[in-house]
Amino acid sequence: MSNKKLKFPVSLSIVFLFGLILLSLQLMTTATQESSELSDIYSWLLIGNSLGSIGLFVLIGINVYSLARELKKREAGSRLTTRMISLFVLLSIAPAAIVFYFSVQFLNQGIDSWFNVEIDRAMEDALELSAESLDQRKRLHLKQTQKLVKEVIGKSKTLIALEMGELLESVEAAEIALFSRQGHVIASESMDSNDILPLLPKEHVWLHVRQNQDYVAFNPAGDELLIQVIVPVADDEPRYLQVLFPVPMRIADLTDSIDFAFIRYQEMTFLRNSLKSSFILVLSLVLMLSLLAAIWVAFVSIRHIVAPVKELVRGTRAVANGNYRQQLSVVTQDDLGFLVESFNDMTLRIARSQDEITAASTEVEQQRAYLETVLANLTAGVISFGASYKIITANQAAYRILHIPVSHFVGQTLLDVIVRHPELTQLWESVQELLEEAEDIWQQRFTFLGPNGRQELLCRGTPLFSSVGERVGSIVVFDDVSDLIQAQKNAAWGEVAKRLAHEIKNPLTPIQLSAERLQHKLASELSEPSAKILQRSTQTIVNQVEAMKSMVDDFSEYARPSKKQVEYINLNLLINEILALYILQTDIKIVTAFSTENIVIEADAVSIRQVLHNLVKNAQEAMNDKGKIDIKLDKVVRNNTEYAEFSIYDDGCGLNEKQIETIFEPYVTTKAKGTGLGLAIVKKIIEEHGGVIWVDTTYNKGAGFVVQLPTVLI
Numbered sequence: 286m287s288n289k290k291l292k293f294p295v296s297l298s299i300v301f302l303f304g305l306i307l308l309s310l311q312l313m314t315t316a317t318q319e320s321s322e323l324s325d326i327y328s329w330l331l332i333g334n335s336l337g338s339i340g341l342f343v344l345i346g347i348n349v350y351s352l353a354r355e356l357k358k359r360e361a362g363s364r365l366t367t368r369m370i371s372l373f374v375l376l377s378i379a380p381a382a383i384v385f386y387f388s389v390q391f392l393n394q395g396i397d398s399w400f401n402v403e404i405d406r407a408m409e410d411a412l413e414l415s416a417e418s419l420d421q422r423k424r425l426h427l428k429q430t431q432k433l434v435k436e437v438i439g440k441s442k443t444l445i446a447l448e449m450g451e452l453l454e455s456v457e458a459a460e461i462a463l464f465s466r467q468g469h470v471i472a473s474e475s476m477d478s479n480d481i482l483p484l485l486p487k488e489h490v491w492l493h494v495r496q497n498q499d500y501v502a503f504n505p506a507g508d509e510l511l512i513q514v515i516v517p518v519a520d521d522e523p524r525y526l527q528v529l530f531p532v533p534m535r536i537a538d539l540t541d542s543i544d545f546a547f548i549r550y551q552e553m554t555f556l557r558n559s560l561k562s563s564f565i566l567v568l569s570l571v572l573m574l575s576l577l578a579a580i581w582v583a584f585v586s587i588r589h590i591v592a593p594v595k596e597l598v599r600g601t602r603a604v605a606n607g608n609y610r611q612q613l614s615v616v617t618q619d620d621l622g623f624l625v626e627s628f629n630d631m632t633l634r635i636a637r638s639q640d641e642i643t644a645a646s647t648e649v650e651q652q653r654a655y656l657e658t659v660l661a662n663l664t665a666g667v668i669s670f671g672a673s674y675k676i677i678t679a680n681q682a683a684y685r686i687l688h689i690p691v692s693h694f695v696g697q698t699l700l701d702v703i704v705r706h707p708e709l710t711q712l713w714e715s716v717q718e719l720l721e722e723a724e725d726i727w728q729q730r731f732t733f734l735g736p737n738g739r740q741e742l743l744c745r746g747t748p749l750f751s752s753v754g755e756r757v758g759s760i761v762v763f764d765d766v767s768d769l770i771q772a773q774k775n776a777a778w779g780e781v782a783k784r785l786a787h788e789i790k791n792p793l794t795p796i797q798l799s800a801e802r803l804q805h806k807l808a809s810e811l812s813e814p815s816a817k818i819l820q821r822s823t824q825t826i827v828n829q830v831e832a833m834k835s836m837v838d839d840f841s842e843y844a845r846p847s848k849k850q851v852e853y854i855n856l857n858l859l860i861n862e863i864l865a866l867y868i869l870q871t872d873i874k875i876v877t878a879f880s881t882e883n884i885v886i887e888a889d890a891v892s893i894r895q896v897l898h899n900l901v902k903n904a905q906e907a908m909n910d911k912g913k914i915d916i917k918l919d920k921v922v923r924n925n926t927e928y929a930e931f932s933i934y935d936d937g938c939g940l941n942e943k944q945i946e947t948i949f950e951p952y953v954t955t956k957a958k959g960t961g962l963g964l965a966i967v968k969k970i971i972e973e974h975g976g977v978i979w980v981d982t983t984y985n986k987g988a989g990f991v992v993q994l995p996t997v998l999i
Contacts, residue, residue, distance in 0.1 A: 341577035348584040373583045423501045426530040429456045430514040449474035460529040665764040686765045741767045800826040856884045863897045872911040880919040884929045887997045892970045899963045907937030934989040
């Protein structure tokens with residue numbers, strides 16, 4: 286309703302403006318005629334129209350400036366408004382300029398045609414004809430008067446007075462009078478009975494006739510034009526006869542008209558160029574006012590037309606910025622109004638769809654967050670692949686198991702990961718091959734050497750298909766079963782150790798006692814050589830039995846759960862105490878690097894001493910008691926837990942790949958006299974204290990072991 290109210294005053298003001306302009310131009314056109322009553326205010330009308338033109342020009346200038354600012358700011362609808370106004374101005378100026386040009390040419394030629402030679406000659410001939418006609422009438426009346434003079438010569442005043450009426454009728458004059466030399470009326474007669482006194486000649490007329498000259502002249506009397514004829518009467522006493530002849534009204538009017546037309550023609554001839562300039566000025570003002578008014582109306586109208594387009598652009602930008610509930614006001618009920626209504630309907634539908642999408646997206650996001658939370662807290666590693674076998678997602682467990690930032694390789698294939706991590710070549714190549722070839726769920730166990738030594742992964746994979754049966758990707762789930770397999774092996778070895786200890790240790794004591802009894806009973810009965818042989822044999826039996834007892838004890842120790850006496854241990858001091866036992870060996874150089882002075886752990890001191898002794902002793906024996914041992918102690922954070930990291934490296938013969946895989950298993954040794962339980966017991970003690978131990982496969986100068994134990998804060 287408000288838009289209609291606004292539209293009505295604008296239309297009314299435009300109609301009023303055009304009416305005012307047309308009225309002003311009509312008044313100015315009328316004022317250009319000299320006979321017009323408005324000719325006196327021609328200058329004021331000219332000034333008023335000029336001021337109106339300036340006002341319209343200012344309004345147009347304001348609109349042009351406003352449009353230029355809108356173009357500079359790239360406001361909606363500004364370019365469309367510019368194109369429409371430019372087209373309107375071009376369509377208006379082109380025909381107006383053509384009409385103006387030919388109008389000026391026609392005006393010049395028309396005015397020039399008024400003053401050609403034929404018209405000049407015709408005007409002069411008409412004037413001459415008028416003068417000749419009047420002169421002929423004057424001569425005729427002069428002759429008639431001269432005849433009347435003959436009638437009054439020699440007659441008395443009384444007789445003349447009696448004959449005045451007849452004389453008047455004989456010449457059809459309007460008035461006849463006889464004057465004395467002094468100018469006194471002797472006798473007179475008039476056609477108008479109301480005229481008592483005749484027309485008295487003026488002083489200059491008396492001067493003329495007193496010189497005995499005839500006088501003939503036109504003498505206007507009221508609304509009539511009279512021919513005044515005075516002729517001297519040659520008598521004893523000089524007298525003068527005056528006769529007034531009426532001029533017919535038609536002749537008088539024609540004469541006046543010819544005189545006025547000729548004078549007017551002479552004036553217009555004199556003002557010829559000024560007249561041209563005046564008409565061209567009026568024509569120019571008409572053209573200028575019309576064009577300026579049309580252009581201003583074009584600005585107003587086009588802005589009104591473009592207003593819905595601006596609203597649509599504003600609404601479109603709002604929708605593009607995410608405001609899907611944008612509604613526009615319907616200004617008109619035309620096609621643009623229908624377009625605005627369609628836009629409003631569209632935004633309503635988009636808003637509803639957006640609400641549905643938002644709800645669905647929120648639900649999907651919740652499901653995704655839930656799935657990510659589940660995946661993040663899974664102990665198994667999960668990696669998803671796209672249709673081109675490129676990594677899409679990977680959880681934190683994948684990084685923890687593989688010790689590589691799998692998430693950094695999102696968008697790449699497993700073969701791209703191999704370039705950065707060649708130690709996983711065999712694993713990833715096998716998995717890639719299974720991803721490409723498997724059409725159903727598959728499961729396989731892989732063994733590889735990771736940065737923490739030998740690892741065993743149990744991998745399960747499945748291809749993913751769309752609803753139409755198209756393959757869209759795959760998922761691989763894997764878990765590190767190294768500890769599980771190691772625990773199974775340890776349990777098996779523990780069970781074997783228990784049985785061996787029971788089955789072997791029981792007959793060892795009778796064997797040893799029997800051997801000693803044989804030595805005791807038979808030594809005195811045998812010859813000396815035989816006694817020596819018996820002694821050596823029994824001694825060998827006893828020694829081997831003791832060795833087997835020691836082995837059985839080691840088995841029992843490996844199989845028996847440890848009894849820990851937990852206390853706070855300063856790992857820095859403990860390592861220094863143990864190294865003090867080996868520092869005196871001059872052929873072995875021990876280099877230590879402790880990043881901090883106090884690293885405290887909670888553990889069994891005896892067990893940790895055994896671990897450190899075994900590791901240092903193994904390094905010493907690997908170098909044949911000659912070489913360099915590097916020992917490092919530092920704090921590291923793994924899975925938000927702080928660990929003490931103890932590393933020991935030697936420059937001995939090192940370990941091959943097969944040895945690394947079985948180094949922590951029982952009865953695996955490279956020494957001639959070793960039992961192969963040392964590192965197995967070390968691993969068992971470390972794991973019982975919540976730590977880990979592995980072979981540092983990146984070290985290639987010898988052998989390197991890394992131990993991590995949880996620290997405590999004091």
